[in-house]
Amino acid sequence: MKNSIFNSLLVAGIVAMTVGCSAPKSQEKEETTEEMAKATIASEPFGELPTGEKVTLFTMTNANGVEAKVMSYGGIITSFKTPDKNGNMDDIVLGYDNLQGYLETTPYFGAIIGRYGNRIAKGKFTIDGVEYDLAVNNIGNHLHGGLAGFDKVNWNVKEVPSEKGVALEFKRTSPDMEEGYPGNLDVTVVYTLGDDNTLEFDYTATTDKNTVVNLTQHSYFNLNGSKSDILDHEIMLNADQFIPVDETLIPTGELRPVAGTPFDFTQSKKIGVEISAENQQLAYGGGYDHCWVLNDDPKEMMLAATAYEPNSGRAMDVYTTEPGIQFYSGNFLDGTITGKNGVVYNHRYGFCLETQHFPDSPNQESFPTTNLAPGETYHTTTLMKFYIK
Numbered sequence: 077m078k079n080s081i082f083n084s085l086l087v088a089g090i091v092a093m094t095v096g097c098s099a100p101k102s103q104e105k106e107e108t109t110e111e112m113a114k115a116t117i118a119s120e121p122f123g124e125l126p127t128g129e130k131v132t133l134f135t136m137t138n139a140n141g142v143e144a145k146v147m148s149y150g151g152i153i154t155s156f157k158t159p160d161k162n163g164n165m166d167d168i169v170l171g172y173d174n175l176q177g178y179l180e181t182t183p184y185f186g187a188i189i190g191r192y193g194n195r196i197a198k199g200k201f202t203i204d205g206v207e208y209d210l211a212v213n214n215i216g217n218h219l220h221g222g223l224a225g226f227d228k229v230n231w232n233v234k235e236v237p238s239e240k241g242v243a244l245e246f247k248r249t250s251p252d253m254e255e256g257y258p259g260n261l262d263v264t265v266v267y268t269l270g271d272d273n274t275l276e277f278d279y280t281a282t283t284d285k286n287t288v289v290n291l292t293q294h295s296y297f298n299l300n301g302s303k304s305d306i307l308d309h310e311i312m313l314n315a316d317q318f319i320p321v322d323e324t325l326i327p328t329g330e331l332r333p334v335a336g337t338p339f340d341f342t343q344s345k346k347i348g349v350e351i352s353a354e355n356q357q358l359a360y361g362g363g364y365d366h367c368w369v370l371n372d373d374p375k376e377m378m379l380a381a382t383a384y385e386p387n388s389g390r391a392m393d394v395y396t397t398e399p400g401i402q403f404y405s406g407n408f409l410d411g412t413i414t415g416k417n418g419v420v421y422n423h424r425y426g427f428c429l430e431t432q433h434f435p436d437s438p439n440q441e442s443f444p445t446t447n448l449a450p451g452e453t454y455h456t457t458t459l460m461k462f463y464i465k
């Protein structure tokens with residue numbers, strides 16, 4: 077059923093689906109302010125995987141003309157355009173112009189990450205006395221779901237109704253033992269682009285065997301439209317503690333106060349202020365790539381982070397139900413990737429704010445559990461609000 081909806085979109089080529097309005101996008105642009113534009117979703121073919129599977133690119137546009145392009149492959153946000161303080165629209169996420177770029181090499185640009193966002197030490201964990209072996213794809217550890225994680229599969233996508241704006245539902249069943257994880261895992265991720273310039277990620281999963289799950293979204297932001305690196309962005313993290321890691325970025329198990337360290341973002345400060353490579357407190361890669369322990373009750377939506385870029389005036393707030401946030405300052409970007417519009421992604425050209433449970437939780441008894449049992453429902457929500465300051 078889902079596939080037939082999906083296929084009919086492909087057959088039709090570029091299809092404009094609208095919420096409460098049938099005007100195509102081009103017409104909306106001409107609408108006057110008295111007649112507020114309606115949010116829309118359009119879709120078009122975006123190439124083929126080596127398996128022959130067709131990839132579709134969806135364009136979500138809200139009532140203010142804020143536009144997110146998202147593809148079925150990896151649930152990847154390929155472009156996200158918002159206005160700066162002068163009303164100029166810029167693309168504020170990193171990525172490639174075409175599917176081929178994502179297939180050749182990608183540091184998880186814009187993708188859904190699963191089954192386990194972040195690292196699992198040595199790719200091993202034990203459930204019910206059985207040790208599971210996962211792919212070891214990152215200096216001796218398992219990272220971001222393995223060699224073919226949720227970022228590298230073609231999802232079933234359909235538009236779902238939303239009172240907030242427009243929404244797309246990404247669905248798939250990750251089969252038992254996929255990438256070494258036990259249990260058939262039914263996963264649904266809903267992306268909602270709100271008319272209040274919010275992007276919401278809502279994740280649900282159920283399993284038929286005891287397993288572990290930790291889903292996140294790996295968009296790289298550059299609020300200055302990739303015109304410079306991200307060191308002048310000001311970040312606030314609502315966290316009094318962070319998780320120190322060893323030289324392979326595996327938590328030591330300690331939760332350490334940020335006070336008096338370069339990890340203190342409790343008051344908004346420029347990313348570049350204390351990031352210097354000489355600073356031995358930062359792990360390999362020379363920069364931030366750590367999980368912060370969010371203050372407040374992780375069950376409620378709470379403010380986790382803010383980011384602000386002074387040249388453009390763009391700002392974003394991140395709210396989540398998750399207990400942690402991985403702040404990654406793009407340390408491994410080194411100028412070898414040429415991204416959209418020929419822009420070379422030099423060192424620290426993008427940052428990620430990956431809401432999640434803590435890294436290596438399956439092996440860390442004191443961390444909040446990432447276990448999921450049959451009959452339980454995994455459900456987390458993260459919301460990003462974009463505005464001008």
Ligand code: GLA
Pocket residue numbers: 183184194219325365402404408428430
């Ligand atoms: C995550 C990790 C980083 C790095 C990037 C992708 O954020 O924490 O160490 O692997 O993904 O390059």
